Every structure is written in structure tokens, then in C-alpha cells.
Amino acid sequence: MKKCSVPNKKIMFTARVQSNEPVGRCYHKMTIELDKAGSEAFIDLVPGQFAEFDLRNLSLPPKDGIPAELADISQRQVILRRPFSFYDSTIIQNTSPPVIRLGILYWVLGPVTLRMTTLSKGDQINMIGPLGNGFWIPEGTKRALIIAGGIGAPPLIHLADYLHDKYPQIEKIAFAGTKSLEHMPVTIQIDNEVGATIAEFSRYKIKTYIATDDGSVGHRGFVTECLKNWINDNKHDIDNTVIYACGPKPMLAAVSVIAADHNIHCQVSMEQMMACGIGICQSCAVGTKTDSNETQYKLCCKDGPVFDSRKVVFDL
Numbered sequence: 001m002k003k004c005s006v007p008n009k010k011i012m013f014t015a016r017v018q019s020n021e022p023v024g025r026c027y028h029k030m031t032i033e034l035d036k037a038g039s040e041a042f043i044d045l046v047p048g049q050f051a052e053f054d055l056r057n058l059s060l061p062p063k064d065g066i067p068a069e070l071a072d073i074s075q076r077q078v079i080l081r082r083p084f085s086f087y088d089s090t091i092i093q094n095t096s097p098p099v100i101r102l103g104i105l106y107w108v109l110g111p112v113t114l115r116m117t118t119l120s121k122g123d124q125i126n127m128i129g130p131l132g133n134g135f136w137i138p139e140g141t142k143r144a145l146i147i148a149g150g151i152g153a154p155p156l157i158h159l160a161d162y163l164h165d166k167y168p169q170i171e172k173i174a175f176a177g178t179k180s181l182e183h184m185p186v187t188i189q190i191d192n193e194v195g196a197t198i199a200e201f202s203r204y205k206i207k208t209y210i211a212t213d214d215g216s217v218g219h220r221g222f223v224t225e226c227l228k229n230w231i232n233d234n235k236h237d238i239d240n241t242v243i244y245a246c247g248p249k250p251m252l253a254a255v256s257v258i259a260a261d262h263n264i265h266c267q268v269s270m271e272q273m274m275a276c277g278i279g280i281c282q283s284c285a286v287g288t289k290t291d292s293n294e295t296q297y298k299l300c301c302k303d304g305p306v307f308d309s310r311k312v313v314f315d316l
């Protein structure tokens, strides 16, 4: 199965914030519009690709806007850009030339994401992108199983939208898991007939399985248990199925074992800590297997962040 190669035309450019709102207790959603150069570079953005954001000059929110558990970490000096992927990419056609609008869903957990919450309409951000290789659609794919763990959801919401638009013939099924209902970065809706669903997937009529560690919504347990159950119930018809996953490393490792056990092609988006984001500093190494089963280090920012799960060495 051949990975599509996306033209590498990353550039530095400016984006302007359109909106930036809290989502539940832990997350924020921000939309940005790219300038002309950025819009040209992002026209062929693939779900799973990302950008590096320069947010060093932002101030912290006022003290009463900083959760107690982040008070210490908020004081850390910010030196590096930060990587973010996108849950949405829209071409605004009524402008000449067309402008790209991107959606970012972020978890507020440290000095930069705290500062991001202070951005408001009209503020400018310096960015580098598009970076890395996103998800690819192997020829003959008939079914996509989309597995989102916690804040791994954004590139998979984007993938659902992309598949709906470009590959309507592919059946899509989504699985989402987190610690609890309040840690869900997506919109839970209660449907009297089918129970809890996720608006970001159900708007495309994608059947969704939900899991939380504490059982506050959906299955009590890991999302990988839902995946395993689904595969066991549908073993007879698993050919041409592809698994797409993004989330914490232990979840990706578990998904990759399930995929290997059932001989299902699986792509995982790895969230390594990154510094430069463009293949220079070597800080984002991911162990991968060569054909002769030796370990070879690849760069998450340049060779990933999406990898064929059979190639990844999950050193947990």
C-alpha cells in the first residue's frame, strides 16, 4: 500500500484569530484565517498534518483565570514554538484569492496553551506549516475505523470530514475514549433511540462508540475494548478495513496490537514532544522497524506524525 506524498511547501506566515472559546472545563476551540501565503500553502492540507505556532510573546491570563493545578507550570519560560493539528479546514470562496480558515481544538495544560486562551478576534499569530505527513487512504479501502483518544480527536474529526467529502463510498465508524465525560473534547449528544453520540461524527451519520474510564458516558473502560468487541462481531467482513488512530501512546500501542492480530492496516498519529518541527533538532525521534526487523529512528515531525503502526516500536 503506497503512502501518498504531499508536496512539501511549508512556509512561515501570519494567521488572524477569528474566535477562541472555552469548550467544557479543559479545552478551547480557536478558528484562524490564514494570510495569502498561508492560504496558498494550506490549500492541499491533509488531515494529520500540523503547524508550529509562535506564541512566545503572549502574556498569561490574570491569576484568577489560571486553574490552581497549572499555577506552577504556568510560570515556565516559553522558548519554543508549539505543534498543533487541525479539526477543520475550510476554503472561504467569497474572497479573492480564496482564504483558508482552520479550526484548532486545544487542551489547556501548560504555559503556552494557557497563554493561547488570551487570544481574541483580530490577534495575529506567526506560524510555520503545513508540516509532516498526514493520514493516507490506501487504494480499495471500503471501511475506516476512526479511534480518538482524548485530545487526539482533532485530526480525526478533520479526517471524518475529509472522508465524507472525498470518499463518500467508504463506510466510517468512530470510537472515542477519555477519562470521563468532562474530559471529552467533543460534543456529546443524547439521542433517545441510539443513546450517546458525538455531534462531530453523527453529523455525517457516522456510528460512534464512546468509552470513559469512569463510565460517566458510554462503555466503562478503554476505547480499545470497544474496538476489539466491534472487530470480533464483524470478523467475517473485515477485508479492506483501515484503522486510523490518534491519542496517548499506550492507546496507540494497544490499537496497533489489535490491528496486527486481525491483519488490519493501521495508521497512528504520534504526538512526540517537538522543538523545531522541521527536521533539524532531532528531538522528536520515533523508533521504527526496518524490513530486516532492526530499529531505525525516524523524525515524528518530518517522517510522521502519521506512521504505519506495523513499523512503530512502542517503547512504553
Ligand SMILES: Cc1cc2nc3c(=O)[nH]c(=O)nc-3n(C[C@H](O)[C@H](O)[C@H](O)COP(=O)(O)OP(=O)(O)OC[C@H]3O[C@@H](n4cnc5c(N)ncnc54)[C@H](O)[C@@H]3O)c2cc1C
Pocket: 050, 073, 082, 083, 084, 085, 086, 104, 105, 106, 107, 108, 109, 110, 111, 112, 113, 114, 151, 154, 155, 270, 271, 272, 273, 274, 305
Ligand atoms: C503533531 C502534533 C499535533 C498536536 N495537535 C494538538 C492538538 O490538536 N490539540 C492539542 O491540544 N494539542 C496538540 N498537540 C500537543 C501540543 O503541542 C501540546 O499540548 C502543547 O505543546 C502544550 O504546550 P504548553 O506549553 O501549554 O505545555 P507544555 O509545557 O509543553 O506541557 C505541559 C505538560 O503537559 C504534558 N503534555 C504536553 N502535551 C501533552 C499531551 N498531548 N498529552 C499529555 N500530556 C501532555 C507535558 O509533558 C508537560 O508535563 C500536538 C502535538 C503534536 C506533536
Ligand code: FES
Pocket: 273, 274, 275, 276, 277, 278, 279, 280, 281, 282, 283, 284, 285, 299, 300, 301, 302
Ligand atoms: S522537532 Fe526538531 S527534528 Fe523533529
